[in-house]
Amino acid sequence: EGTPVQIDCDAATVSYLGPEGTYTQEACEKFFDGKGSYLPYETVPKAVQALTEGESNYAVIPQENTIGGAVIDYVDTLIANENVSVVGEVELPISQNLLVLPGTALENIKTVYSHKQGIAQGKEWLAKNLPNADVIEASSTAEGAKTVADGKDKSCAAIASAGCADVYGLEILAAGIQNNDKNKTRFYVLSKDVPATAASDRLAFIASGSAKDLPKLTAEMDKLGITLVALHDRPEKTELGNYHYLIECSACSYENYQKLTQDSNFTFRYLGSYSVK
Numbered sequence: 001e002g003t004p005v006q007i008d009c010d011a012a013t014v015s016y017l018g019p020e021g022t023y024t025q026e027a028c029e030k031f032f033d034g035k036g037s038y039l040p041y042e043t044v045p046k047a048v049q050a051l052t053e054g055e056s057n058y059a060v061i062p063q064e065n066t067i068g069g070a071v072i073d074y075v076d077t078l079i080a081n082e083n084v085s086v087v088g089e090v091e092l093p094i095s096q097n098l099l100v101l102p103g104t105a106l107e108n109i110k111t112v113y114s115h116k117q118g119i120a121q122g123k124e125w126l127a128k129n130l131p132n133a134d135v136i137e138a139s140s141t142a143e144g145a146k147t148v149a150d151g152k153d154k155s156c157a158a159i160a161s162a163g164c165a166d167v168y169g170l171e172i173l174a175a176g177i178q179n180n181d182k183n184k185t186r187f188y189v190l191s192k193d194v195p196a197t198a199a200s201d202r203l204a205f206i207a208s209g210s211a212k213d214l215p216k217l218t219a220e221m222d223k224l225g226i227t228l229v230a231l232h233d234r235p236e237k238t239e240l241g242n243y244h245y246l247i248e249c250s251a252c253s254y255e256n257y258q259k260l261t262q263d264s265n266f267t268f269r270y271l272g273s274y275s276v277k
């Protein structure tokens, strides 16, 4: 029942947060089986803009991390781009590393670069091992690694993937420095296609309106046997107490989603029904 997600990996042109070596690139390769072509962009909004303007036919964006939580800027990007749908999800285990120029010792390091999520994930390790280092936010983990490589300054290090060591000619000074061994990031695969409705692993939508209407919605979900997987609130920017709720569920048919929308004070935007890789 309903339209399923259809993806031709060979024909996929995928925009993502670059440069080469980001975790998002790993997510792209996992989802599209290493097929298709990948176009790196400086920021997530630019990668999504590439999709909406037709430079790519998919965009992959980080959405939530075990340690850092929702990447709120990227949730906002999804909310702001009203004509994109979610066609897939990737869950990627994340292991963080401290990358340096070859021959750098821990004592040399004064500055550490990473993406906001990489900084959150390495926080405990940094507090213990480099308590006096300045931590500087980069647009991505790979951008931080590239900054260290290009700068040729042995007082600098980056928190990034092991793959970035190869890409940028850096050395792994410490491996597995994330605070938690179960560290994972969830990524969304976006498209401009009409959202699929056939039953799948997950179903996502945005409910916009007042917080006071949320208990009724979740009670209704419970009654229909729908499992809540994640719920993120972002301000609707109208008045305090009004939100866009990004809601992801499992065990939810499109028919049951439609039941939720009936007789509710929220405004709904359906994002799609899709599988998790």
Ligand SMILES: O=C(O)C(=O)Cc1ccccc1
Pocket (backbone or CB within 6 Å): 017, 021, 022, 023, 024, 025, 062, 065, 094, 115, 117, 118, 139, 140, 141, 142, 185
């Ligand atoms: O900066 C990256 O490599 C990203 O893809 C964003 C990110 C950063 C840290 C963990 C997961 C995703």
